[in-house]
Amino acid sequence: QERFPADLHLPRVTDFNRHLGFAMPHDFSDIERLDIPAIEGAIKRYGSRGNEFIEHELAALDTGLEAWELLHPQIRDACMTQYENGLYRDAARAGVELLMDEICRFTGRRDDGDVLIRGAVGVERRQLGFSANEDANEKSITEGMKLVLQGLYKGVRNPASHGYDGFP
Secondary structure: OOOOOOOOOOOOHHHHHHHHHHOOHHHHHHHHHHHHHHHHHHHHHHHOOOHHHHHHHHHHHOOOOOHHHHOOHHHHHHHHHHHHOOOHHHHHHHHHHHHHHHHHHHHOOOOOHHHHHHHHEOOOOOOEOOOOOOOHHHHHHHHHHHHHHHHHHHHHHHHHHOOOOOOO
16 A cells, blocks of 8 residues: 555455465456456556646546436426426426325325425334335434435425426
């Protein structure tokens, strides 16, 4: 590590050294499968910092799709006309309303808004979950997605439905 530049932070160097030290067959497998690719990636990123690095990373993320193509087909169908006509508030509201309608359909509930989300989404039996909800991490995922849904309702659908004009 001391031979490398101080600002080059190589992942898995400690693991790499440990694997070399033990030198068991599975250690060499870990070196090939985990350690070397992680170190190579860090070196490549270090060597291409700056604008080239940013352009490289963005190109790696490019799917070749337009943003609307990444939407679920039901969401796209519900709001594409409004979006194409520049009615962005209406498009956002339509997407969130569809989401709320789908939550009602999945759960059989007739509530709306925050009451619907708090009652329908969660880690309890008969609630919609975003994971198996078997351990603390999975429960955190579901609770986090519940907060995202509450934010969509409170931050998009509710203000848009009550005539708020502060949206661009």
